[in-house]
Amino acid sequence: MARQAGFPSVSADDILSRPMFIRQLDTPALLVDLDVMERNLRRAAEYARAHDLRLRPHTKTHKVPELARRQLELGATGITVAKVGEAEVMLGADPPDLLVAYPIIGRSKLERLAAVARRTRVTVMLDNLHAARQLSDAAREAHVEFGVLAEVDVGLGRTGVTPGDELVEFIRGLLRLPYLSYEGIGFYPGHIRSLDNDGLNQIEELDRLLNSVIERLRREGLPPRVVSGGSTPTLYHSHRIRALTEIRPGTYIFNDRNTWLAGACKPEDCAASILVTVVSTSRPGQVIVDGGSKTFSSDRLAPSPEPSFGYVLEAPGAVFTRMNEEHGYLDARKAGVELAVGDRLRIIPNHICTAVNLHEKMYGVRGDRVEAVWEVAGRGKLQ
Ligand SMILES: Cc1ncc(COP(=O)(O)O)c(C=O)c1O
Incomplete structure (x- = not known):
């Protein structure tokens, strides 16, 4: 990113009425590379079609009806x-069908x-009869x-029977x-976090486990019409989990450093980054940017103990070591480029879903x- 000259500023409302450039955006700003996003979306859609899987993307990642x-x-x-508030917001996309992959408890x-549910078909994934009775009463x-x-627990140990x-x-x-109306079973394979040998073995185990679950349900006269699973790490291995009829990846639209x-x-598949400005270099070897935990979230790298909160595209050698609420600390000793106050950098967050929020x-x-x-x-729609 070029050093910013002067103080150009344009409000978001101006954007569609005249040409606009990244250098005019104030920071921190959440950027999405449209070509990369479109490629990610198309690839998943084509994969799902090729393998005869329904694709029901989890919108908690982007939270944008468009x-x-x-x-x-x-x-x-x-x-x-996941949330009723998100369901309300996503009606704006006019979905023919909406799955709430979270047990909804409480009258309001x-x-x-x-x-x-008066506006579109709603399905809820749940794991207990208390929730189911409340849902049935509300429907009546x-x-x-x-x-x-x-919902079946296939290894994450979170929700699921x-x-x-x-x-x-x-x-x-x-x-x-x-x-x-009982449609089938759902699960979330969040325990499979990487595609190393262990991860691939876990996918095979999941295939075996689901086959045995479905065989048992058929024997009991309870065959599932829908078998809904999927996550971004397992997305392109979904065909190996032979019982699946539907996948629900969310993060795949943008990907992130964890993915x-x-x-x-691949790194070039990460569509979202956060544009920040260098605001201080007062300590030698350290650069402070105008985004901290209120901009990136504090989510650490899932597969690694490395203390790093994001990947700096313009200075890959800089390590994003610490955050306060509004300050990001870059260890710039190995940045490979000189960074000065006013420079603008794009940083790929570790976990894009919490950053978008x-x-x-x-x-x-x-x-x-x-x-x-x-x-x-859909940001902040926690209820
Ligand atoms: C129930 C459920 N389904 C699907 C997903 C999407 O998974 P991912 O974020 O790996 O794309 C999540 C993610 O948290 C989830 O909790």
Whole structure:
């Protein structure tokens, strides 16, 4: 990035009315390389088509209805969210089908979800009959029906019923509840974090585990029509998990440093970066930029103990060692370039989903040009 001269400033509202350049954006700013994003979206859509898998992307990564719309245009059959607030926002993409991959508990949330279900088909993934009964009651009161996926724990140890008798009993319980339609099973393979030998073995184990789960459910007369799984690290290995009918990757739209270090994408597949400005170089060998934990989130590198909060594109040798809320500390001793106050740098965050949640706007860029600006409408929708 070139050193910034003068103080050009343009508000986001001006953007579409006249040509705009990255150098005019104030920092910190969340940039998305439109060509890379489009390539990531197309590749996943083509992969899903080639392997006869439905693609229901998790929109918690981008939180932008316009981008969900693009995913649908490219062939996604529906979308996924975690929170009711995200579901409400994503109605803006006009999805034909919406999966809430999170158990929704409590009357006020369920009333809101029922209102969403009046506008599009809603399926909820859950793992307990308490949640299912509440969902059934909310559906009755609102005169809607919800699809349900029984969540199975396949190794992450987070949510999900343990495969075996417990799962069979749970699905029998679901079938007894009115206004819910049992569609099948869902899982999240978040324990598979990298594509090294261990990761590939875990994918094989998952294939075997799911086959045995489905065989058992068939024997019990409870065959799942939908088997919903998938994550970004496992995305392009989904065909090895033969029982899958649907995948729900989220991060793949942008990728991030964790995806790259997991071996699940190349550095050039990382579409999102955060543009920051050098604000101080008062200590020799150290550079302070105007983004800290309120800009990047504090998520560490998942597959490595290295203390690094992002990858500096213009100075790959600089190490992003520390953060305060508004300050990022770069150890610039091996930066390989001279960095001065006013320089602007792009940094790929470790975990893009939590970083996006911190930004009001997302700037779509091509080369030096800013071609789109989106409101991150789903940010902060925690309820
Ligand atoms: C239930 C569920 N499904 C899908 C995903 C998407 O996975 P990824 O972020 O690896 O693309 C997540 C991510 O947290 C998830 O929790």
